[in-house]
Amino acid sequence: MSKSLVAVFALLAVASAEHFYVTNNNTGLACIIVDGDFMFNLVFQEGNATQKYNVLLNNTLNVDGDCNAVVNNQSVQTLSITFNPAGQSARYPKEWELNLVFGTSSNEAFKIIDYTLKTQKTDLVPYFGTFVRDEKDAGDVTATETNAYKCSTAKLGLVGGSTIDIKTANIIAFAQVNGTVFPANQLYDVCYLDARTSDVVPIVVGACLAVLVIVVLVGYLIGRARAKRQGYASV
Incomplete structure (x- = not known):
């Protein structure tokens, strides 16, 4: 637009x-x-x-x-x-x-x-x-x-x-x-309802970011563990 x-x-x-x-x-x-x-x-x-x-x-x-x-x-x-x-x-x-x-x-x-x-x-x-x-x-x-x-x-x-x-x-x-x-x-x-909503939004966003970090970290650790196992097998 x-x-x-x-x-x-x-x-x-x-x-x-x-x-x-x-x-x-x-x-x-x-x-x-x-x-x-x-x-x-x-x-x-x-x-x-x-x-x-x-x-x-x-x-x-x-x-x-x-x-x-x-x-x-x-x-x-x-x-x-x-x-x-x-x-x-x-x-x-x-x-x-x-x-x-x-x-x-x-x-x-x-x-x-x-x-x-x-x-x-x-x-x-x-x-x-x-x-x-x-x-x-x-x-x-x-x-x-x-x-x-x-x-x-x-x-x-x-x-x-x-x-x-x-x-x-x-x-x-x-x-x-x-x-x-x-x-x-x-x-x-700001009225109570809007103020409460404005507080909830950053909490939700922060929680989503925390979950994303955990998922990425777990994925990294799993990938690293698989890479090590594959290295041992080749030896």
């Missing part, structure tokens, strides 16, 4: 990711930046039956937020996204709404502490409801110091077994970014 085609595919991959930000009206700096592709894995209970649907965030209608909000006497920052899901049509014109709330502490630069998803009927999903955060499966979207958060798939659990998946997630909050995109020198805290 030519380098030009690779570049085109790379640009398309970047362009396909959703991009959201919230700007502080007092400073003009971005406090929240979120990049990623959103998929909603929804579970609806209808009597004794369980219905499951996977829906993509398709068309953003409006983005709102607050860099200086207060909830329960705690300083928070909020991001609210109204959008049309994939499969939306004129038959069901009502939009969906996703709300994210970021908090901070002495140990964390930021963390998603709450979130809700309000859905409406679509041609693909014949049910609707409001999904709230599952405290037992709230995910690990958090970072320290001035770092951002990075994860191949960030999962936010919802009550009832539903989840919000953010693919190729890059997230920062409680920041002061001059612009609306991540700085080129931005540092990231």
Whole structure:
């Protein structure tokens, strides 16, 4: 494949990711930046039956937020996204709404502490409801110091077994970014799943190399022993 085609595919991959930000009206700096592709894995209970649907965030209608909000006497920052899901049509014109709330502490630069998803009927999903955060499966979207958060798939659990998946997630909050995109020198805290995977890879590679060395050494010793036996026989 030519380098030009690779570049085109790379640009398309970047362009396909959703991009959201919230700007502080007092400073003009971005406090929240979120990049990623959103998929909603929804579970609806209808009597004794369980219905499951996977829906993509398709068309953003409006983005709102607050860099200086207060909830329960705690300083928070909020991001609210109204959008049309994939499969939306004129038959069901009502939009969906996703709300994210970021908090901070002495140990964390930021963390998603709450979130809700309000859905409406679509041609693909014949049910609707409001999904709230599952405290037992709230995910690990958090970072320290001035770092951002990075994860191949960030999962936010919802009550009832539903989840919000953010693919190729890059997230920062409680920041002061001059612009609306991540700085080129931005540092990231990698999510637990990706960090664990990155640790496993070198261990596996090292084990394979060790096995290869042992096989080569055994082969060498066997070959040397055979050569000696052949030398004795010729004598």
